[in-house]
Amino acid sequence: MFELEHLTIGYAKRQVITDLSLKIPEQTILAILGPSGSGKTTLLNAIADLLPHSGGISLNGKPVTPKQATLALVPQDYGLLPWKRVRQNIELGAKLKGQKLDTRKVQQLCATLELTDVLTRYPSQLSGGQKQRVALARAFALTPDLLLLDEAFSALDMVIKRRAQQLFLAQWQQSPVTTLMVTHDLKEALQLSDQILILTKDQPRLIENPLQEVSFTNRDRPEILAPALTKLEGLVATLW
Numbered sequence: 001m002f003e004l005e006h007l008t009i010g011y012a013k014r015q016v017i018t019d020l021s022l023k024i025p026e027q028t029i030l031a032i033l034g035p036s037g038s039g040k041t042t043l044l045n046a047i048a049d050l051l052p053h054s055g056g057i058s059l060n061g062k063p064v065t066p067k068q069a070t071l072a073l074v075p076q077d078y079g080l081l082p083w084k085r086v087r088q089n090i091e092l093g094a095k096l097k098g099q100k101l102d103t104r105k106v107q108q109l110c111a112t113l114e115l116t117d118v119l120t121r122y123p124s125q126l127s128g129g130q131k132q133r134v135a136l137a138r139a140f141a142l143t144p145d146l147l148l149l150d151e152a153f154s155a156l157d158m159v160i161k162r163r164a165q166q167l168f169l170a171q172w173q174q175s176p177v178t179t180l181m182v183t184h185d186l187k188e189a190l191q192l193s194d195q196i197l198i199l200t201k202d203q204p205r206l207i208e209n210p211l212q213e214v215s216f217t218n219r220d221r222p223e224i225l226a227p228a229l230t231k232l233e234g235l236v237a238t239l240w
Ligand SMILES: Nc1ncnc2c1ncn2[C@@H]1O[C@H](COP(=O)(O)OP(=O)(O)OP(=O)(O)O)[C@@H](O)[C@H]1O
Pocket: 011, 012, 016, 034, 035, 036, 037, 038, 039, 040, 041, 042, 043
């Protein structure tokens, strides 16, 4: 169980998240939606312990801190080190954490995320979609307890985005991990998540993804996706 208890986060002059509590089962993908400025990135950064906060953040009853749990954050700009090759970028998180790298696992990861051919390149020699997959590979290489994705797919064009989402899901299904995924994209929330947290000006709402029971592949079918999207758009319109 991943749990937030009375979480409050703010900057010097302004409280951004106030008294947020929620519980989600382990190995859930939670999409976090909210209007611009509602605190999505702030929430993710506080969970990653990059921002001061009050209240509890726990996984299976243990506090989530970098000492107690392995957290992997994929930031909006992917955070790749330009002077390191792709392979070193992928291995970096695990090395910094002092984890012994499982070479076979890294190979499998690179195969699933279609990175095997670019391992000796530098980030500047990659397309946007490839950089994004390197950032995902680095996160999965850590074998995290909690995966935090901050608009991980938003910079990609539509076709590459869907492919990247599918590769992410393929990898996630091989090593399912509790995932919190900030997104602006309602369709993405429906296609990738189990539950959806909608941040609002007043009371945040946690809802079940209406497509939760539908397999990830079937969520592409227009007759399944379209009505769920219309419903979510309606709900969001009333809350924002
Ligand atoms: N370092 C900071 N210092 C002060 N205020 C900040 C800081 N970073 C963010 N904020 C403010 O906190 C609020 C929430 O910002 P945050 O980036 O978390 O929103 P968001 O929902 O992720 O927005 P977006 O969808 O536009 O990325 C905003 O009002 C923003 O201006």
